Structure formats: structure tokens, C-alpha cells
Amino acid sequence: MADGRRLVVFDWDGTLMDSTGQIVAAAMATISDLGLPERPPDAVRNIIGLGLREGWHQLFPELDADGFAAFVEAYRERFLSPDFQTARLFERAAEVVEELAGRGLALAVATGKSRRGLDRDLASTGLGRFMHASRTADETRSKPDPAMLLELMQELGADAASTVMVGDTEWDLEMARRASVPAVAAAYGAHARDRLERFRPLACIHAIEALPALLD
DSSP, X not given: OTTSOOEEEEOSBTTTEEOHHHXXXXXXXXXXXXXXXXXXXXXXXXXBTBOHHHHHXXXXXXXXXXXXXXXXXXXXXXXXXXXXXXXXXOTTHHHHHHHHHHTTOEEEEEESSOHHHHXXXXXXXXXXXXXXXXXXXXXXXXXXXXXXXXXXXXXXXOOGGGEEEEESSHHHHHHHHHTTOOEEEETTXXXXXXXXHTTOOSEEESSGGGHHHHHO
């Protein structure tokens, strides 16, 4: 990078935020509310990390544009309902982010969330002050397309060799592969370790607190 710092790009859901359970519960309730064909929880876990449109199209390819709009509206209402507010930062996630920022690393987020959803989470968790930049699925192409990483590297003056992607899904690791960026697999999130290892990450970590020592 031009200023000599390295760039660490985090996925959000399932990597910094323990939100997989809330996503699955809200999606399953929405499917039931709308009378759509049942899908198993693992099918919902599989699409976590994709943009909302891309993920739900994968679940229900038969939905037309009107059906998709109704699904998204109902899902967002469920996800934001007080009854479904179970998501929290993973233990020590805030300390890890603060420690890495204190080392002078540039930090960013690349997520399948919407801009509104990410901004809400960055504000409520207090992590927004540590992030130099972010990209969401509704303002660029969804993972696993490399656009998010490429745009963040360009914005922050980083190259692939000085960047690390940290994510819990195969979509994160495939995005990193397409951008020629090394990746660290968060094996405590939505996708199982064996799926992540197929992408040959630098390492598979089982808690976010293992990241600082790895980056040494």
C-alpha cells in the first residue's frame, strides 16, 4: 500500500457478527408466512454471504420480480422484529478489531448485507469508527464476484499481496480467490470447515481471537 499499511477485509455476518441463527430463523418464518415451499435450515445457511437478491433467487428460482419483492419486504420485517433480535458480535470481536486498528492496519468490510443494514450494525456495535471503507451487495456486485475486494483495494491503495480477506463462507473465499487475495477462513460461522478448506485458505480459525496472532 502507498502508506505502508496492510489491508484486512472482513465479512460481517458469521465473521464479526454472530447472526447466522437470526438470519435462518427470520428466513424460515418468512417462507412460512408467504406459503412458499419449505426449505431446510441448511439451505438457508448455504446462501448466507450472498446478496439478498442472489441468495433468495438461489432458494426460489421460480419467483418472478413481484414475488421476490414481496419476499424481501417480508424478510426484512421479520429480521428487524424485536422477537428475532438475537445477533451479537462474536466474543472478543470488538477487541480484535480495535487491536488490529491499533497496529496501523487498514480495515474494511465486504458483505452481502444492504448498505442500510451494515450502517445500522456498524453504528450499534461501535465498530464503524475502525473501518476505513466498506462495500455492500446493493451497491456493487454480489459475492463471489471479486468486485467488492477490487473496489476496496483501489479505494484504499492496497494491492492483492498486502490484503487479507477474512470470511466464514465459500462465497468469501471464492471472491478472494478471484481477486488473487489471500484468505483466512472463519470456521465458526455459516459454512463448515471442510467446505472452506477446499479453497486452501492461509488458515482456518475457530474463534476470531485467533486472528491477530495469525496476522503477525
